Amino acid sequence: MxxxxxxxxxxxxxxxxxxxxxxxxxxxxxxxxxxxxxxxxxxxxxxxxxxxxxxxxxxxxxxxxxxxxxxxxxxxxxxxxxSDGIKREGIDVVFALDLSKSMLAEDVKPSRLLLAKQFISKMMDAMPNNRIGLVWFAGKAYIQMPISADHSAAQIYVNDASPDVVPVKGTVIGDALEESFKTFGEREAKFKAVILISDGEDHDEKALELSKEMQKRGLMVNTVGIGSPGGTYIPDDSTGGNKLDPETGQPIVSKLNQKELQQIANNTNGVYVQLTDIDAAIKTINAQLAQIDKKVTGDANLxxxxxxxxxxxxxxxxxxxxxxxxxxxxxxxx
Known part of the structure; x- marks a missing residue:
């Protein structure tokens, strides 16, 4: 050197x-x-x-x-x-995690959010040579952690993730993709990928258009669907019951919107998986990430x-x- x-x-x-x-x-x-x-x-x-x-x-x-x-x-x-941390062969991966209230639904065990956090933790363990970035989103999106080789810090943020972190209601997948792209800090998107985890409940036309633009810049977006198509009620911690629709007064049923997540993945040459088996999902996504050329990266902090x-x-x-x-x-x- x-x-x-x-x-x-x-x-x-x-x-x-x-x-x-x-x-x-x-x-x-x-x-x-x-x-x-x-x-x-x-x-x-x-x-x-x-x-x-x-x-x-x-x-x-x-x-x-x-x-x-x-x-x-x-x-x-x-x-x-x-030899520690000087050069490692890998890619940059941003995890974009949905922290909307609907992620508290328990149609998958232990809950959508807890299953998503378990998936991210195991996924990071399966990619030790990759640098990690984190984006949290609900009704707004923001960068939780810029791209870094510090997986330990990323794990702390994942453990602490909850809907309270992003109190704005909604699921703005388009904003999440936009913030994910900003996380990379470059216009060139080679050697980079996004793993977006959401129930995709709110239909977001901006996300579909943005995913097409990302594909043109060479960015791969893999999507992970959390929940079930049949859906379930959303727990309401304030009442101890289920979250109610303010207009009808009836319990809200949150369903997995697979179609939008599949379209985003298809638009960017990524893959969509419905998260039921964590190990199987990791295997599928890693196989897709393997198609991205690796580069030698170095993190000066390490x-x-x-x-x-x-x-x-x-x-x-x-x-x-x-x-x-x-x-x-x-x-x-x-």
Whole structure:
């Protein structure tokens, strides 16, 4: 692995040398004018016979070099070392999880949401070389965790996921896809995929149109349906009963909308699975992800480095000491 500067943007500090040169030029001109004002050239020469213009200039050069060494020290030269987290072959995968109230329905055991969380956890374990991102959505969508190789952090977020995190009612799959695309942080969608987990209850035309645009950019969306086509009631924690329709007063029946999820997957060359058997679903989706070319990725947060800023710090110190020890006047024999 080659050397690199950790804080390359500090290179702009080196421009201060130009200011030093300007000030040095002003001082030199001031010295000349002062000498001329004294008058008699022979007298002036006698008065400054111990002064060495060469040494004066050389001391200034030493100070400039010391400053540049300080800038390089600040930029922190380093070299990756060790084997943990440096390079891994994989793709970037964003899990987009539906956290709407309908995900509390228990037509699958232990519930739609708990089954979805179990699926994500096992899916992450099955893809150790992939980087992970998380998007939560209900009536709105937002990025819970940007793309990262830190699976442990992702697992914590998954464990804590609940409808309380996104209190806005609804299921905006289109917004979830849009936020998922933003998570990748690039227009180029190669080596990237989305795994969207939802009951797909609300029909979202925006999602279907957006999925077509994602396909054009090379992004694969695999969808996972949670629930049953026959549906069931949604528990209401506030009353201890079932959630009621405010207009009719009747219990709301939440059904799995497979058609929309299937269309999204088909539009992006992905695959749709209804989640009944977690291991089977993981096997199907992994087979689909295997069609995506792998790339070598590195997460700088997990790399181990050897740092060499001390080399420039030592050079700066030596230059400053040399500048202080070097007299400005000529040697006696001069």
């Amino acid at each position: 080659s050397f690199e500067f950790q804080y390359i943007y500090f290179i702009w500090l080196s421009a201060a040398v130009l200011l030093f040169l300007l000030l040095f030029s002003v001082v030199k001109q001031w010295k000349r004018r002062t000498i001329l004002k004294i008058g008699e050239p022979a007298l002036v020469k006698s008065m400054i016979r111990g002064y060495s213009p060469f040494r004066f200039n050389f001391k200034f050069i030493l100070l400039c070099l010391a400053f540049l060494m300080g800038v390089l020290c600040t930029m922190s030269l380093r070299k990756p070392g060790g 790399m181990s480095f050897s740092y060499y800023f001390w080399v420039f710090a030592a050079a700066m110190l030596l230059l400053l000491v040399a500048e202080q020890l070097l007299p400005e006047g000529k040697k006696a024999k001069e």
